[in-house]
Amino acid sequence: MIDESEQTSQTETQVVPAWYAIAASSAVVRRKPIGVKRFGEAFVLWRADDGRAVCMPDRCSHRSAALSVGKLRDGCLECPYHGLRFDPCGRCVLIPANGVGAPVPPGFDLPTISLREEHGIVWFWRGAGEPARRVPWIAGASEPGIGSAEYWYALNVPYLRIVENLLDFHHFPILHRTMLPGIGSRMDEMDAHVEDGVVAFSATMRYEKPGALKQDTPIKARFALPSLALIDFGGFHVNYFLTPIDERRCWIYARYRSPRIGGLLGTAAGKLAARYDRAIFILQDRHALLSQVDPPGDFSKFKFYPADRALALFFGMRKQAILEAHRRASTNASDAAAAAG
Ligand code: FES
Numbered sequence: 001m002i003d004e005s006e007q008t009s010q011t012e013t014q015v016v017p018a019w020y021a022i023a024a025s026s027a028v029v030r031r032k033p034i035g036v037k038r039f040g041e042a043f044v045l046w047r048a049d050d051g052r053a054v055c056m057p058d059r060c061s062h063r064s065a066a067l068s069v070g071k072l073r074d075g076c077l078e079c080p081y082h083g084l085r086f087d088p089c090g091r092c093v094l095i096p097a098n099g100v101g102a103p104v105p106p107g108f109d110l111p112t113i114s115l116r117e118e119h120g121i122v123w124f125w126r127g128a129g130e131p132a133r134r135v136p137w138i139a140g141a142s143e144p145g146i147g148s149a150e151y152w153y154a155l156n157v158p159y160l161r162i163v164e165n166l167l168d169f170h171h172f173p174i175l176h177r178t179m180l181p182g183i184g185s186r187m188d189e190m191d192a193h194v195e196d197g198v199v200a201f202s203a204t205m206r207y208e209k210p211g212a213l214k215q216d217t218p219i220k221a222r223f224a225l226p227s228l229a230l231i232d233f234g235g236f237h238v239n240y241f242l243t244p245i246d247e248r249r250c251w252i253y254a255r256y257r258s259p260r261i262g263g264l265l266g267t268a269a270g271k272l273a274a275r276y277d278r279a280i281f282i283l284q285d286r287h288a289l290l291s292q293v294d295p296p297g298d299f300s301k302f303k304f305y306p307a308d309r310a311l312a313l314f315f316g317m318r319k320q321a322i323l324e325a326h327r328r329a330s331t332n333a334s335d336a337a338a339a340a341g
């Protein structure tokens with residue numbers, strides 16, 4: 001059984017300070033802006049003429065129209081209501097009603113949100129402290145391109161509830177017995193440990209009585225903070241990147257690559273697998289997840305057994321990262337107070 005000390009009480013909704021995936025690079029185009037909601041805030045994303053991804057609050061400084069339904073003109077984002085234009089640095093460069101060339105009074109500029117764009121993903125920083133130099137990544141995760149398929153969608157399930165679900169494979173032969181048949185329910189040769197800040201999990205799922213159609217199913221997975229997963233299952237390497245939309249919804253970006261089928265066929269197979277995966281989430285996982293009565297991430301009343309070990313380890317790491325961030329924030333605050341005093 002799992003040591004009680006590995007079970008974490010996670011009633012907090014604090015954020016692990018990290019770069020979070022905000023959008024797929026392929027979704028941020030030069031043709032038009034897109035609107036996204038993350039961590040309860042609305043953002044507009046667009047691509048400047050030099051190819052840089054730009055992110056701003058999705059709210060015009062004039063009278064708060066959504067900029068995400070505006071247009072890109074002359075390298076600027078134009079508000080759809082009265083046509084104010086904002087350059088990639090957030091400067092308001094034109095108020096049409098004042099006339100072209102008229103100086104823009106102060107107060108109309110918008111803040112820009114700093115981004116990173118790596119591995120085919122646009123990332124933005126959330127949480128206290130200075131942004132980390134590197135975006136989170138799991139060694140061996142798939143890069144975009146021919147042979148891999150990307151897919152993203154919003155799910156009406158709280159973020160941490162889905163993180164819990166991703167770390168759990170022993171529900172497959174039970175909850176998904178119809179959509180993922182042929183998986184035994186006994187977790188054998190199971191290992192879960194933390195290695196270089198990543199939870200590494202492996203197991204063989206076995207039938208109690210093997211038969212011609214009752215073969216072993218090996219599974220391997222790695223999980224990294226804040227909410228990245230790399231799962232080897234069913235002939236695919238699947239990466240997940242999760243970001244909260246708000247308290248009740250989660251944005252899921254997934255990338256699929258089949259090591260056996262390359263090229264365009266691999267991409268097509270990945271797209272099919274992605275759609276099927278989403279259908280499984282919506283038709284089966286979602287109902288179970290929404291039926292759970294305790295708050296997401298609160299393990300104080302759960303009872304764990306060995307197959308839950310990866311979940312316990314990951315949420316332990318998450319708790320440590322949040323405590324560490326709080327510690328750093330209070331040290332900085334007392335240093336600042338000492339310097340001021
Ligand atoms: S609300 Fe944007 S220009 Fe008026």
Ligand SMILES: [Fe+2]
Nearest residue numbers: 165171176285
């Ligand atoms: Fe599931």
